[in-house]
Amino acid sequence: MLTVVLLSALGLAGCARENAAGGGGPWGRTFLSQSTSRPLVPGTRIELRFSDGKVGFQAGCNYISGAARIDGGRLVVSEVASTAMGCDPQRAEQDTWLATFLEAGPELRLDGANLVLEGGGTTVSFVEGSVAEPDAQLVGPEWTVDTLVDGQTSGSVPAGVRAHLTFTIDGKVTGSGGCNSLTGTYTVDTETITFTAVASTRKACAEAGLVEDKVLHVLRGTAQFRIEAGRLTLTAADGTGLGLTAGRATPSPS
Structure with missing residues (x-):
């Protein structure tokens, strides 16, 4: 269930920490969507930011975050909360879909810089942000x-x-x-x-x-x-x- 709040908690680690800390995988990395079997709103893409026991994600409107762990090859996301920025109906619906997709525990496959999430008939392919979009320079x-x-x-x-x-x-x-x-x-x-x-x-x-x-x-x-x-x-x-x-x-x- 997606809880919308003006200020969203970013410190949601809980028991997920034991599955994240020191485990490598996606933790400490950012991934950008490259393709999805569900069409996205034009001009948007999905961004996933993994940290220790947490995941933050965006799809063109609000920033959403939750506790996260990997269990049996699936990404398990809970305690989901969102900022409350106003969005057009299409982007708002896309936010809801993405939160629901991640809370449903999609299968996670990671191969180097490439990550795939699959579940409920939907497949989303990502590439690590540093590969898809090299770091910008401070100056300029x-x-x-x-x-x-x-x-x-x-x-x-x-x-x-x-x-x-x-x-x-x-x-x-x-x-x-x-x-x-x-x-x-x-x-x-x-x-x-x-x-x-x-x-x-x-x-x-x-x-x-x-x-x-x-x-x-x-x-x-x-x-x-x-x-x-x-x-x-x-x-x-x-x-x-x-x-x-x-x-x-x-x-x-x-």
């Missing part, structure tokens, strides 16, 4: 914020609010927190980005202001960062974080 793309993280919970950016960041090769970061323009500087270490002198304009904001507060909070000081395929994750020391998607590239200054 316009990174759009689509997910707000607060510790163990995650939620979508409200419809109509657009926050984005662009990093340049000369150490500058520019963009918008969702309402006001922002600018600052940054330096990169192996797994962290340190932001300095970040400032923004001071236009009054309503709903966008709540998003902007989180964006600016993450851009104060040092944040952990990770790029996986076209996704950037920024996480502040207190667990506040941002999920961003790479868009069009911005020309670097000459």
Whole structure:
């Protein structure tokens, strides 16, 4: 059963941990759908993100997550919850179908970078994200914020609010927190980005202001960062974080 909540728990490990930890397989990997016997909404694809005892998945609208384990060659998913971003009826129905398909315990076959899920007459073939879509570079793309993280919970950016960041090769970061323009500087270490002198304009904001507060909070000081395929994750020391998607590239200054 798919439970829809505005903030969805991401720490659902439970007893699944013993089946995931140290077992290799899909854990710690991201897979992107390449084909499916059930047609998807045009312009969408399925993304599966496996972590220790958990799986997160998207199919063009909400981010859905649940506890996960592999039992007898089948993927067993439970305690499923979803963000509550508004979707058109076709994508909303696709979210429901995907959650139901995964909760039904499809057979899982993994061969190198290729993963197949099959059950109930439906077959979905995936390839590992790093193969299908090499990691984007930090510098160049316009990174759009689509997910707000607060510790163990995650939620979508409200419809109509657009926050984005662009990093340049000369150490500058520019963009918008969702309402006001922002600018600052940054330096990169192996797994962290340190932001300095970040400032923004001071236009009054309503709903966008709540998003902007989180964006600016993450851009104060040092944040952990990770790029996986076209996704950037920024996480502040207190667990506040941002999920961003790479868009069009911005020309670097000459």
